[in-house]
Amino acid sequence: MRALSEVTRLAPYTPGKPIDELARETGIPAGDILKLASNESPLAANPAVIAAIQDALCDITRYPDGNGFRLKQKLSARCGLPIDRLTLGNGSNDLLVMIAQAFLCRGRNAVFSQYAFSVYASATVATGAEAREVPALAWGNDLEGLLDAIDDNTHVVFIANPNNPTGTWFDRPAFAAFLARVPAETIVVLDEAYIEYADDPALPNGLDYVDRHPNLIVCRSLCKAYGLAGLRVGYAASSAHIADILNRVRQPFNVNSLALAGACAALDDEAYLELGRHVNRHGLQQLHAGLTRLGLAWIPSRTNFVTVDFARPAGPIYEALLRQGIIVRPLAGYGMPNHLRISVGLPSENDRLLDALSRIVGAGDV
Ligand SMILES: *Cc1c(COP(=O)(O)O)cnc(C)c1O
Numbered sequence: 001m002r003a004l005s006e007v008t009r010l011a012p013y014t015p016g017k018p019i020d021e022l023a024r025e026t027g028i029p030a031g032d033i034l035k036l037a038s039n040e041s042p043l044a045a046n047p048a049v050i051a052a053i054q055d056a057l058c059d060i061t062r063y064p065d066g067n068g069f070r071l072k073q074k075l076s077a078r079c080g081l082p083i084d085r086l087t088l089g090n091g092s093n094d095l096l097v098m099i100a101q102a103f104l105c106r107g108r109n110a111v112f113s114q115y116a117f118s119v120y121a122s123a124t125v126a127t128g129a130e131a132r133e134v135p136a137l138a139w140g141n142d143l144e145g146l147l148d149a150i151d152d153n154t155h156v157v158f159i160a161n162p163n164n165p166t167g168t169w170f171d172r173p174a175f176a177a178f179l180a181r182v183p184a185e186t187i188v189v190l191d192e193a194y195i196e197y198a199d200d201p202a203l204p205n206g207l208d209y210v211d212r213h214p215n216l217i218v219c220r221s222l223c224k225a226y227g228l229a230g231l232r233v234g235y236a237a238s239s240a241h242i243a244d245i246l247n248r249v250r251q252p253f254n255v256n257s258l259a260l261a262g263a264c265a266a267l268d269d270e271a272y273l274e275l276g277r278h279v280n281r282h283g284l285q286q287l288h289a290g291l292t293r294l295g296l297a298w299i300p301s302r303t304n305f306v307t308v309d310f311a312r313p314a315g316p317i318y319e320a321l322l323r324q325g326i327i328v329r330p331l332a333g334y335g336m337p338n339h340l341r342i343s344v345g346l347p348s349e350n351d352r353l354l355d356a357l358s359r360i361v362g363a364g365d366v
Helices: 005-009 019-026 047-059 069-079 092-103 118-125 143-149 172-181 240-249 257-267 270-293 315-323 347-363
Strands: 086-089 109-113 130-134 154-160 187-191 216-221 234-237 297-299 305-309 339-343
Touching: 005 118, 019 315, 047 257, 069 086, 069 234, 069 257, 086 092, 086 240, 092 118, 092 154, 092 187, 092 216, 092 234, 092 240, 109 118, 109 143, 118 130, 130 143, 143 154, 143 172, 172 187, 270 297, 270 305, 270 347, 315 339, 315 347
Parallel strands: 109 130, 109 154, 154 187, 187 216
Antiparallel strands: 086 234, 216 234, 297 305, 305 339
16 A cells, blocks of 8 residues: 555645534533634524425435536526536535546646645645645735746646635736636646635636636635535636536536535525625624734734734644634644734634633733
8 A cells, every 4th residue: 555655645635623522621511612723614504505405305316416407506696697607516526536637647736825724735745746835925925926927837827815724815907917827738726715705806706717718717605705614615617627627527426416506496596695794794893902902913804713923833832722612723834823813703703712811811820
């Protein structure tokens, strides 16, 4: 047995600590634990989605529609793109892996930023391709630096806007200038997992660029703003040619039947999405203001999380929060040992987090 040596050197993905795990470790009842670690929606599950899944349950003996026709039709109407330009994923994560499988191999490379979503590196390296990391600029994508790193063997550039785990973003002129300079043979993956939260007209909407740039793939997720993280649904918008290629590496039934049913119902419920965005907008302001009151620095964000700079190793603060039943996301694995990433919760949850932080930081005992 010999795995690719690049793969054995990869650090496994470290998800936010599950609630049940902390409950087992500390004896704190699961119901008292607050998880602000994985950028999930803080809202209760959408009743319309639950009802649609209950309706679909009787059909679980059948394979799902491998083409996801009904969901693609709904997405097509929303995106203004024909269904042959859409690809469905088991989360947008699945799409990132499919893109790597289809376009990368040993001898090729993929370019992405320092502090980028860790799946770009793992998906790249698993194909034997080189993962080429470009130093970040102010915690975000240095678009000029990314362009400079592209060479004849660069087949994919991954960029998230806004970026995870830092929350940073770039604007439309910057993106247009970037696209104009990327070689036509290099795929640009614009990962918009947080775009629904970025209510700032300065940010590009990737869908506005896919007609003019046949090398662009826009990846979106229904897991976060639509509240379907446990179901795993994402989609990619691209040229029909790229969609056809991705369809060849896609697992035949990658999106399961309950996820398809739930996603269709979620897309039909504009009010739930709006509520989530509203709660997030205020929650982000609440966290920003509270953190500032505590004298803590944070990276400005257009997402549903805020990344806090404690200006010293944040591990002990993470541990102290765990002891109070609050799970946030340490970023040492991303090379940011002084930072913690905190997802926006409901107003009372944000208060609880800020109270806990004020006790921990104020006590000066960590
Ligand atoms: C959460 C996230 C994803 C993955 O989303 P899923 O749809 O849950 O797979 C992709 N990219 C970024 C930047 C993310 O933060």
